Amino acid sequence: MAKPVVIVVGADKGGVGKTTVSRTLLDYFSANSVPTRAFDTESPRGTLKRFHPDLTEIVDMTTTSDQMKIFDTLNAVSPSVTVIDVRAGLLSPSLASLRDIGFLDAAKSGQITFAVFHILGPSIASLDEIAETANFMQGAKYFLVKNFINNTSFFEWDQATYNSYFRRIKDATELTIPKLNEMAYEQVEVASVPFLKFVANKGQDDEAANYSFVLRGYVRHWLSNVWTEFDRIKLTDLVGSGKSGARMGEK
């Protein structure tokens, strides 16, 4: 049986694009035929759930019952990949909870594949977050995501300072999410469908839609660039699928 994979997407700051990155991950796995389930910790109403209602369950990660719902079922359910979109401010507490329940030790001993996509904000506070989060990263794949989709400028950072933080963390990998045309982004928001369905001009229930060809083109181009980044970090290898060639939605 395949080893369970848990991917946590989070940041300690709000509005840096955690859910957007989670959505691109779900689209990527869907296009690569990797069975995936997702948990949205924006309890009681989740944004990720709005875009991927079939895959997503809303949970409150601070409660024991919901922690059990996620982690006690890792081996029991068929999708081998679990994506958790962690609410703003909850990344460090969530990682602490995972340590407390012995999950991080299980990752360290190789029973579970664990990856963290840490979405960085433009401020120096993000660098402190890296240092804080890094404490939990032994045995995990740690990805630092610079997300430009919401027009974030990373110029506030002093490169030397950033490098000094970055060097402290062994095996951290940087990822860049490029900017998407604002209107295209808005239209996908309004449509409330996965990026893949928007590109394919389909509604939530696969019915034919009538989205702008121009905006679909922008989303397709952007999504392809994001997936190139995921290919670069060999994400399908990480989840044990190992195929990232021609996939649906890219044609």
Add this chain to the structure above:
Amino acid sequence: MQTTPVYIVCSPRPLIGKTLVARQLSEFLLLKNGDVAAFDINLKEPSLLDYLPRITETADVNNTFGKMALMDRVIANDGVAKVIDLGFHAFDEFFEMSEEIGFMKEAARRGVSPIILFVADVDRDSARAYSRLEQQIAPTALVVVDNEYVVRGELAEAMGHGRMLRIAALPTFLKTYIDRLSFSFTGYLRGEQDSSTELHQWIRRNYLSFRELELSLLLQKS
């Protein structure tokens, strides 16, 4: 399957005859099909809208709204031929956007046939722009317009290998005559009794070239 041609008349250079080609082509298509939709992205130069206001819409590719308004129309396989008069200032933005949104691929999928009519000049900008188009556009969809009035027989060798549409130079007094806003090419053919006049023959020759271009497209599709 029905195909809809989309003619994109373009150049990175101003005042080299883009609107002249777009005007003639629009009038030809209107005469032949009874319908044509023309788009003017050329507001900084003598404009197609001034010549053919009844069939021309203005368009803008400087913002996303404008791009949507234009491209969502242009990509429709509705059987109505389209002509885009693409101003020199919009050249880079238009083709950058086309590449990014996958216009050529989507057009092929929907049965829309874009034909790029690149109006040649002898300068470095034109050479650079043509080379860029060669990388982006299939050779069958890229046509160099050799406007004798501009090129004067000095067409760059690199542009002379592919498909070509030649427009002969007119004497200056006739050029001034056809540049009048009230002048119509089809109107002239209909109204002028003497078919041996230079202008009559010039218009007929150009219409014939457009016809041949259309035929080659049809053959290509079949």
